[in-house]
Amino acid sequence: MSKAEQRAQMSNGAGFIAALDQSGGSTPKALALYGVEASDYSSDAEMFGEIQKMRARIILADGFTKDKVIGAILFERTLAEEIQGRKVADYLWSVKGIVPFLKIDKGLEEQVDGVQMMKPIPGLAETLANADGVFGTKERSVIHEANADGIAAVVAQQFDVAREVIGAGMVPIIEPEVNIHSGAKAEAEDILRVEILKNLDQLGEGQDVMLKLTIPNAPNLYDALADHPRVIRVVALSGGYSTEQACDLLGQNGKMIASFSRALTEGLSKQQSDGDFNAALGGNIDKIFRASV
Template sequence: MNQEQMERMEHGKGFIAALDQSGGSTPKALLAYGIGADAYSNDEEMFRLVHEMRTRIVKSPAFCSDYILGAILFENTMERKIDGSYTADYLWNSKGIVPFLKVDKGLAQKENGVQLMKPMPGLDQLLQKAVQKNIFGTKMRSVIWLADKEGIRAVVEQQFTLARRIAAAGLVPIVEPEVDIHSGEKEEAEKLLKDEIKKQLFRLSPDTRVMLKLSIPTKDDFYLDLMEDPHVVRVVALSGGYSQEEADEKLARNHGLIASFSRALAQGLSAGQSDKEFDQTLSESVRAIYRASVT
């Protein structure tokens, strides 16, 4: 594990950029960027186009370590290059930004008010590849829809079972049990979620470190006590479908909570923009998200 990267993630000022749209969400990300489905005829062309979009974001002068601590990549992005370097190496060596990798394979069907992660049969090989590609940590996402105690327990147990395997491989896992922002039981679900996370943190070995990626809580500063746990490197927040402005406003009310935004980061970016327009739009987004993250 890179200690310089650990120091940056634990104590640095800034936020994490989520650039990890995978096969299922890539068409939506490209469409938001102004590239419709008629622009590609197969997955390889689609992934080439989305890599060009991500490359444009990463190479922009607005995408810099003054504001951004880390970036989460999709497996396909990890295996591609930017200016001759693998994406993770470009991020760290050229930008000073810590690389993470999305490792989950999507969500299972809804059951007990939650969606667990689908099985990950090739996880150990993927983790080995991530270490070889100089990835620092991983991210995996589940979704909580209702305040169902058994469902939430199952989500958190699955997340931490996998987190222990990831940590054993030498990577820092980001545990992401997202509570849907539109849930009518959001606040109660967050209480149950925090209780289950605390139980799992207590069971970790003393040297195991994790990060938590959570929905911005209904009650301000609700996750402050999780930030104080010695196992927790950082608690980060997903935008969860809020507009960038709304997500920033809510985030700013939560001290110590930093952003890990995807849609909110790319909001307003378009393939048709000139480099000047693109960089200006991205710069405004990056600075606004940064301001909300350093409260």
């Protein structure tokens, strides 16, 4: 694996990052949307087996290539899974030419000061040391209100984790999501932008990060973040918008590319034939790619 090649792809590649990191909390909903009901599995192992089949079907699809998908975020359990006899991260890079990332957060705390901080991440150093073939990480917090203290705390925690990831030789994707249903979304985004810039300025040479942010109400609000010397790329989450909405809004932000999860899998079903599945996924990939470039 060439870290330099992967970094170049993430810095300059035309395309988007696929978010395939559904975890224990989000997997049942993702499976239900895919046509797999809770009655179709009887244990966590069977549930994770079903979501792995869905991920593998997406990764193996003809349209899922580095020409449009430059990176993919995986759930930790996925690292032990295989596709065609290769570990998933290795398959993504060695066969597909797609840069693998790992979701490392363990979920969210209860809301305090209008935000949800990340829960502690036990064993993080060991996880990073054993993440063979993975270029970087992704860690998510959520902002619900324009509370300056809460937003400052979220960003500080994100950068603390980011420094540990950087110390392990990986690139962190910092994700302080702003709830798209917040009545103070625009105000929260203004505060968030200032806090992120403040923390970026405290990073040293070589301490580079990526940012994953909700598509802002004000187009191009995050251009200054994208231009910061410590930022490799700014990517957007779909946040509950439909594929069409997310792509329309992203298209108004020239320095952001997509990192969509639900919007990527919209309209996909386990019951579809391979031809119908590939056509539906290919349509989503094309829309997201166009919005990203």
